[in-house]
Amino acid sequence: MWLPTIPFFVYTIAFLFVPAGSVMVGAFRGKDGGWTFSNVTTLFHQPYLDAYKTSIEVSGVTALLGGVIGVGIAYAAIRDGTPRWLRSVFTTFSGVAANFGGIPLAFAFIATWGTIGVVTSFMRDHLHYDLTAHGFSLFNKTGVEFVYLYFQIPLMLLVIAPAIDGLRREWREAASNLGANPFQFWRYVGIPVLMPSILGALILLFGNAFAAYATAYSLTSGTLPLVPLLIGAYYTGNVLDNPHLAQAMAFGMFAVLAVMMMVYIPLQRRAARWAK
Amino acid sequence: MKLRRPKITLSATIWLLLGAAYFLLPLVGTFIFSLKSNQTGKCCTIASYTWVVHNGDFWHTLKLSLTLALETIAISLVLFVPTVYWVHLKVPKLRPVIASFALIPFVVPPIVLVVGLLDVFRGTPQWFYGTPQGFLVAAYVILAFPYMFFSLDAGFRAIDVHTLTEASQSLGASWPRTLTRVILPNIRAAALAGSFLALAIVLGEFTIANLSQFNTFPIFLQYTNETQAYPAAAVTLMSFGLTWIAMLSLLYIGRKRGGTPQLTGAR
Numbered sequence: 159m160w161l162p163t164i165p166f167f168v169y170t171i172a173f174l175f176v177p178a179g180s181v182m183v184g185a186f187r188g189k190d191g192g193w194t195f196s197n198v199t200t201l202f203h204q205p206y207l208d209a210y211k212t213s214i215e216v217s218g219v220t221a222l223l224g225g226v227i228g229v230g231i232a233y234a235a236i237r238d239g240t241p242r243w244l245r246s247v248f249t250t251f252s253g254v255a256a257n258f259g260g261i262p263l264a265f266a267f268i269a270t271w272g273t274i275g276v277v278t279s280f281m282r283d284h285l286h287y288d289l290t291a292h293g294f295s296l297f298n299k300t301g302v303e304f305v306y307l308y309f310q311i312p313l314m315l316l317v318i319a320p321a322i323d324g325l326r327r328e329w330r331e332a333a334s335n336l337g338a339n340p341f342q343f344w345r346y347v348g349i350p351v352l353m354p355s356i357l358g359a360l361i362l363l364f365g366n367a368f369a370a371y372a373t374a375y376s377l378t379s380g381t382l383p384l385v386p387l388l389i390g391a392y393y394t395g396n397v398l399d400n401p402h403l404a405q406a407m408a409f410g411m412f413a414v415l416a417v418m419m420m421v422y423i424p425l426q427r428r429a430a431r432w433a434k
Numbered sequence: 435m436k437l438r439r440p441k442i443t444l445s446a447t448i449w450l451l452l453g454a455a456y457f458l459l460p461l462v463g464t465f466i467f468s469l470k471s472n473q474t475g476k477c478c479t480i481a482s483y484t485w486v487v488h489n490g491d492f493w494h495t496l497k498l499s500l501t502l503a504l505e506t507i508a509i510s511l512v513l514f515v516p517t518v519y520w521v522h523l524k525v526p527k528l529r530p531v532i533a534s535f536a537l538i539p540f541v542v543p544p545i546v547l548v549v550g551l552l553d554v555f556r557g558t559p560q561w562f563y564g565t566p567q568g569f570l571v572a573a574y575v576i577l578a579f580p581y582m583f584f585s586l587d588a589g590f591r592a593i594d595v596h597t598l599t600e601a602s603q604s605l606g607a608s609w610p611r612t613l614t615r616v617i618l619p620n621i622r623a624a625a626l627a628g629s630f631l632a633l634a635i636v637l638g639e640f641t642i643a644n645l646s647q648f649n650t651f652p653i654f655l656q657y658t659n660e661t662q663a664y665p666a667a668a669v670t671l672m673s674f675g676l677t678w679i680a681m682l683s684l685l686y687i688g689r690k691r692g693g694t695p696q697l698t699g700a701r
Binding site for chain 1: 446513646670681
């Protein structure tokens with residue numbers, strides 16, 4: 159009965175479960191092969207602790223900003239009055255832009271907002287405003303956050319648009335018939351109905367940024383202390399004196415994302431309640 | 435009272451304009467940048483594009499990435515189509531199990547997966563560990579798995595698996611014949627959608643390729659970024675173009691199928 163599904167299970171065990179398991183086991187192994195907690199406790203010291211803080215901060219900030227802006231654009235595109243074609247332009251573009259990421263995205267921002275970028279030089283030459291002199295840079299934490307929004311906002315838009323669509327017009331009319339003003343409608347109907355969807359989407363965005371490697375690598379040449387970049391440096395920089403430390407850092411990422419997942423699943427269930 | 439068609443509000447206009455500016459500027463900027471001369475930094479020349487077209491590494495890495503994408507798609511389809519078919523036909527109890535598997539890549543992102551893969555498969559035969567066609571494709575099938583699964587799952591849900599299978603078998607068709615001649619044509623759109631998502635993933639994937647040190651197309655793009663500023667803009671646009679083609683094909687199929695395709699990830 160199960161026979162035809164066996165190749166699938168063999169494959170996922172070999173290339174997903176065993177590697178994931180080896181990260182978890184390796185995180186608790188010492189250089190000599192024995193069991194130890196020292197790799198994991200090292201994560202609570204510098205520079206690793208700061209790397210986790212920076213990673214969590216970048217992911218949190220871009221998830222929140224991307225979430226707010228994504229909801230704003232989604233609502234502006236969907237609400238009554240906005241022409242239908244504008245709505246499909248924005249959703250179609252988001253479908254593509256959510257997939258722009260990594261190396262090409264980093265370079266597109268360098269070509270546009272970098273030191274000799276098109277916008278930067280235009281502002282310098284024609285508006286006499288030097289962005290770089292005013293502290294704007296793509297190559298630090300704020301810069302990386304600015305670029306991450308390029309895939310965070312469309313992702314939010316894609317995930318949240320169906321939920322906003324599900325805010326039925328009748329609810330709005332019912333609320334206004336009962337004398338509610340727009341603020342009261344959002345306070346007591348709109349936001350509570352949307353909240354599980356929004357929180358769930360924010361978690362997706364957080365994980366999306368937390369796991370990102372290529373964009374930040376390309377922008378900062380791997381110098382920004384983010385956990386994925388630190389792990390990467392272990393493998394590309396020939397400094398593999400203790401591979402178990404890289405495994406411990408990977409285990410730490412897994413732990414953060416696993417907590418997120420545990421919050422996500424019940425939220426997802428609640429959000430499904432109002433689906434048409 | 436006459437019903438008037440509501441007009442677009444001021445706040446909606448501002449949101450949409452700012453959004454459009456943020457999203458279009460980098461694309462326009464990259465295009466203008468790609469027209470600048472590598473020597474003088476002045477506009478306008480197509481020298482960057484001729485540099486790219488005459489670059490052997492460009493074609494070499496692009497060909498490699500396309501080959502990897504095709505291989506990933508082939509293995510994914512062979513692996514997942516029979517599984518999802520069987521689950522829908524005989525063991526629906528397994529469906530939530532496989533669906534929860536599809537969430538695992540969220541907690542085991544590429545950067546974690548590659549650490550594990552490098553550890554587990556170090557010391558395996560050279561034809562696997564030492565070649566992108568072996569090692570990278572093995573990893574890419576896992577990256578494609580959630581997207582393949584949800585596409586195929588939606589495809590199978592839309593057809594009547596039981597009736598099709600019974601009809602085919604009562605006419606004397608064998609299992610392989612039923613699968614290839616009856617089931618496959620009916621889920622073609624779903625299989626194509628999953629394939630385009632896999633294509634977009636493989637063509638953009640950098641993390642695993644960089645840590646396992648294989649020279650794929652995104653690695654070439656990063657190398658160009660570091661060494662040739664203006665030609666890099668041309669390669670970037672071409673890379674965006676490939677994503678556009680993959681995603682718009684997907685949307686086109688999705689429109690006919692009525693489903694909404696979603697995100698991939700090459701961060």
